[in-house]
Amino acid sequence: VTSALPDRALILAPRGRDAQVAAGMLRETGVGTLICADIAALVAAAADGAAFAVVTEEALRTADLRPFATWLAQQPEWSDFPFILLTERGGLERNPAAGRFLETLGNVTFLERPFHPTTLVSIARAALRARHRQYDARASMMALRELSASLEERVEAATDERQAVLAQLHEAQKLETIGQLTGGVAHDFNNLLTPITAALDLMQRRYGGSDPRAGRLIGSALQSAERAKTLVQRLLGFARRQTLQTRPTDLASLITGMRDLVASSVGPMIEVRVRCEVGLPPALVDPNQLELAILNLCVNSRDAMPDGGQVRIAAERMTVDADDRLPVAPGQYLLLSVTDTGSGMDAETLARAVEPFYSTKEQGKGTGLGLSMVHGLAAQMGGGFRLESAPGEGTRADLWLPAAIDAADRRDPAAPALPMADLRPMALLLVDDEELVRNGTAEMLRDLGHSVVEAASGGEALIRLADGLPIDALVTDYKMPGMSGAELAQRLHRLRPDVPVLLITGYTGNPGEAADLARLDKPFRQADLANALARLLEPPGDAGRRGN
Numbered sequence: 268v269t270s271a272l273p274d275r276a277l278i279l280a281p282r283g284r285d286a287q288v289a290a291g292m293l294r295e296t297g298v299g300t301l302i303c304a305d306i307a308a309l310v311a312a313a314a315d316g317a318a319f320a321v322v323t324e325e326a327l328r329t330a331d332l333r334p335f336a337t338w339l340a341q342q343p344e345w346s347d348f349p350f351i352l353l354t355e356r357g358g359l360e361r362n363p364a365a366g367r368f369l370e371t372l373g374n375v376t377f378l379e380r381p382f383h384p385t386t387l388v389s390i391a392r393a394a395l396r397a398r399h400r401q402y403d404a405r406a407s408m409m410a411l412r413e414l415s416a417s418l419e420e421r422v423e424a425a426t427d428e429r430q431a432v433l434a435q436l437h438e439a440q441k442l443e444t445i446g447q448l449t450g451g452v453a454h455d456f457n458n459l460l461t462p463i464t465a466a467l468d469l470m471q472r473r474y475g476g477s478d479p480r481a482g483r484l485i486g487s488a489l490q491s492a493e494r495a496k497t498l499v500q501r502l503l504g505f506a507r508r509q510t511l512q513t514r515p516t517d518l519a520s521l522i523t524g525m526r527d528l529v530a531s532s533v534g535p536m537i538e539v540r541v542r543c544e545v546g547l548p549p550a551l552v553d554p555n556q557l558e559l560a561i562l563n564l565c566v567n568s569r570d571a572m573p574d575g576g577q578v579r580i581a582a583e584r585m586t587v588d589a590d591d592r593l594p595v596a597p598g599q600y601l602l603l604s605v606t607d608t609g610s611g612m613d614a615e616t617l618a619r620a621v622e623p624f625y626s627t628k629e630q631g632k633g634t635g636l637g638l639s640m641v642h643g644l645a646a647q648m649g650g651g652f653r654l655e656s657a658p659g660e661g662t663r664a665d666l667w668l669p670a671a672i673d674a675a676d677r678r679d680p681a682a683p684a685l686p687m688a689d690l691r692p693m694a695l696l697l698v699d700d701e702e703l704v705r706n707g708t709a710e711m712l713r714d715l716g717h718s719v720v721e722a723a724s725g726g727e728a729l730i731r732l733a734d735g736l737p738i739d740a741l742v743t744d745y746k747m748p749g750m751s752g753a754e755l756a757q758r759l760h761r762l763r764p765d766v767p768v769l770l771i772t773g774y775t776g777n778p779g780e781a782a783d784l785a786r787l788d789k790p791f792r793q794a795d796l797a798n799a800l801a802r803l804l805e806p807p808g809d810a811g812r813r814g815n
């Protein structure tokens with residue numbers, strides 16, 4: 268920048284050959300020189316740009332200095348134009364106007380004649396250096412000015428971004444709070460549902476065959492209980508409290524496998540398209556829950572296209588970076604999207620769609636839990652969910668699912684379910700603090716031919732064990748006041764290392780604490796219980812009778 272600014276020296280020395288002599292001396296500093304005839308010429312040249320000026324005292328003595336003063340006063344803020352004033356010996360003392368020059372010129376260095384040429388050269392060099400510092404200051408000021416000009420814009424952009432992040436955070440916190448409330452309610456509800464299902468199931472077995480009327484009644488009660496169970500599952504799903512069976516899953520075959528189910532769910536008016544990128548890595552998901560989520564999304568799409576349209580399910584690979592502003596942490600994902608050509612959503616609906624119980628459907632038609640479940644599931648699996656929609660422009664639902672890239676994730680721990688296992692009669696210790704639930708479970712177990720000793724707490728169970736109660740297995744609720752099921756299992760393990768434990772869970776507890784224990788989710792039916800016990804006593808290692 269400095270080099271672009273003029274580096275010449277101006278000379279105003281009207282007497283004799285003074286100007287030529289001065290120019291000759293200045294040549295040594297390496298700057299160009301311009302000899303000016305009078306003050307007016309000097310001011311004009313300085314205004315055009317110059318590094319400094321050498322002026323003799325007598326050139327100023329009689330001249331009109333006002334234009335000069337004006338120019339100096341109007342210098343830009345970075346500039347303090349340097350002068351070298353060549354004076355006569357004693358000239359200043361004799362000249363009362365000298366003080367006036369001083370004030371006018373500002374940045375002035377006096378050099379009394381006669382002087383040695385090297386003195387002028389060194390003073391000229393100092394003036395040049397001073398001027399260069401001014402040029403640098405000018406460059407910084409210009410940069411600053413540019414910066415401040417764009418500052419407002421940048422502050423605005425940063426503010427917008429911050430507001431967007433805050434809005435996102437607010438949204439997330441709201442959902443989190445609702446999730447906690449919902450989760451608590453769903454958990455209690457689930458506990459109530461367990462004995463209801465159990466009792467109905469037993470009654471169906473006992474009386475369903477002999478009394479067809481009772482059979483029908485019990486059958487429809489069971490159906491209602493099943494629907495309630497689905498609801499509770501969705502709620503637990505939203506609250507991220509469902510027990511997930513996460514495993515590496517090939518999305519392409521999962522989606523293709525669902526095609527017919529989706530097609531029949533959305534009806535013949537809607538075209539179903541499936542597109543999966545080839546060579547996708549497996550996704551680390553719970554395949555059953557993911558199928559449910561996809562189905563929820565497709566059903567929403569159907570409802571948004573009463574006159575038909577198209578729904579497209581697609582999966583592709585995606586690397587998410589920190590600055591992508593997506594609802595997921597940086598990492599490797601599979602992006603599963605369900606896109607429709609339906610009515611779309613207005614801003615308000617879009618903002619609230621994920622909230623549990625938010626539905627624009629007729630009373631009794633929609634629970635408003637479909638998207639809540641999808642959102643909660645995505646979060647619980649370590650992924651993310653986002654809706655994009657505008658009225659008349661259809662809807663796109665994006666699900667980010669974590670990719671299973673780790674070799675350790677590739678093993679498939681999923682054991683195929685047995686039909687209804689037939690086991691030898693066993694002696695079981697059943698522990699549950701809730702009497703209704705415990706009675707129901709005990710009834711199921713006895714009905715399967717096992718003998719059951721019931722205990723209402725971990726402490727009570729330990730007393731029975733200390734008394735020497737012989738058992739083949741322990742079946743215990745996970746969440747109990749005082750001692751949790753996992754803790755009881757640990758204590759039992761110390762007393763009797765060979766006795767297997769089946770943990771009955773309402774939601775994902777602390778997986779670290781009970782990760783290696785067999786589990787059964789509430790609510791369950793007799794067949795689930797029987798199968799869980801069978802798996803417990805015949806762990807996957809010796810899978811002799813296990814079919815596909």
Ligand SMILES: Nc1ncnc2c1ncn2[C@@H]1O[C@H](COP(=O)(O)OP(=O)(O)OP(=O)(O)O)[C@@H](O)[C@H]1O
Nearest residue numbers: 567568571611620626627633634635636637638662
């Ligand atoms: N694909 C879509 N197109 C247009 N609107 C949608 C779409 N998906 C969801 N919505 C809107 O979001 C609301 C909430 O959806 P959500 O799936 O959570 O509940 P629902 O569909 O109303 O009830 P349920 O899923 O229990 O039948 C819907 O009522 C609808 O207004």
Ligand SMILES: [Mg+2]
Nearest residue numbers: 563567637638
């Ligand atoms: Mg829905």
